[in-house]
Amino acid sequence: MNDLPRPPADLVTTATALFLDADGTLLAFADDPEGVVVPAGMLETLDAIHEALGGALALVSGRAIASLDSIFGRPRWAAAGQHGLERRDAEGRTVTVPVDADELARLRATVHAVAADMPSVRVEDKSWSVALHCREHPEYTPELERVAPAIAARFPGFELQPGSYVYEFKPRGMDKGVAVAAFLDAPPFQARHPVYLGDDLTDEHAFAMVNARGGASVRVGTRTPSCAVFTLSSPADVHAWLDSVKAALTQGAARRQ
Numbered sequence: 410m411n412d413l414p415r416p417p418a419d420l421v422t423t424a425t426a427l428f429l430d431a432d433g434t435l436l437a438f439a440d441d442p443e444g445v446v447v448p449a450g451m452l453e454t455l456d457a458i459h460e461a462l463g464g465a466l467a468l469v470s471g472r473a474i475a476s477l478d479s480i481f482g483r484p485r486w487a488a489a490g491q492h493g494l495e496r497r498d499a500e501g502r503t504v505t506v507p508v509d510a511d512e513l514a515r516l517r518a519t520v521h522a523v524a525a526d527m528p529s530v531r532v533e534d535k536s537w538s539v540a541l542h543c544r545e546h547p548e549y550t551p552e553l554e555r556v557a558p559a560i561a562a563r564f565p566g567f568e569l570q571p572g573s574y575v576y577e578f579k580p581r582g583m584d585k586g587v588a589v590a591a592f593l594d595a596p597p598f599q600a601r602h603p604v605y606l607g608d609d610l611t612d613e614h615a616f617a618m619v620n621a622r623g624g625a626s627v628r629v630g631t632r633t634p635s636c637a638v639f640t641l642s643s644p645a646d647v648h649a650w651l652d653s654v655k656a657a658l659t660q661g662a663a664r665r666q
Contacts, residue, residue, distance in 0.1 A: 413640035418653035426601035431470040433608035434629045437644045440545040461658040464499045465597040493588025508537045516564045540577035586614030
């Protein structure tokens with residue numbers, strides 16, 4: 410689907426459960442994942458939407474939850490990190506998927522050894538997963554496309570999750586769709602209309618899940634193919650759209666009062 414419509418501002422109502430990817434959606438990409446910048450005014454907008462939705466807003470990211478908290482400074486928000494390997498509910502309880510520590514250590518050593526032969530390819534070492542980034546040097550993409558599946562094949566407890574100039578090795582069986590489904594089974598997300606925004610291949614699992622639940626999926630950017638039903642062009646466009654969502658929710662609350 411190449412020509413997707415823009416989502417209307419009233420797609421999000423007080424009966425919505427809103428799920429937001431971070432990098433490439435709320436945050437513009439940076440060569441160094443630690444160098445991302447939160448745009449001015451965005452946190453105020455998100456705070457207002459979070460309040461209007463009664464807390465039914467969650468960040469869903471490939472980053473660890475600790476990294477999301479460091480960037481956004483909202484440790485009481487619901488969040489799923491590392492594609493759902495760790496998930497914090499709206500009450501602050503965190504659930505993590507068990508991982509074979511020995512296998513992870515061997516995988517981590519293998520990934521670092523591969524990166525040592527590719528100058529400027531970054532290793533992002535997370536708690537339960539590890540990733541290779543080549544955004545600064547996309548010329549390494551063909552080599553990583555060749556090497557990454559071979560690495561994954563050596564570690565049966567893990568699977569390869571390709572993304573935008575990133576090749577991540579994560580424990581098998583968990584994805585963003587599974588994480589969002591878990592949120593929707595508990596308050597304050599339960600029995601709400603799910604809306605999910607994401608930009609990457611890793612978000613397609615969540616798109617498919619919310620579509621199946623009668624919700625709405627919003628692709629950020631132009632990546633195809635996608636099972637999303639709406640599109641926004643960029644993180645800047647996401648910010649503008651969220652501002653319109655905030656305005657619509659605020660006006661609705663004022664009318665009800």
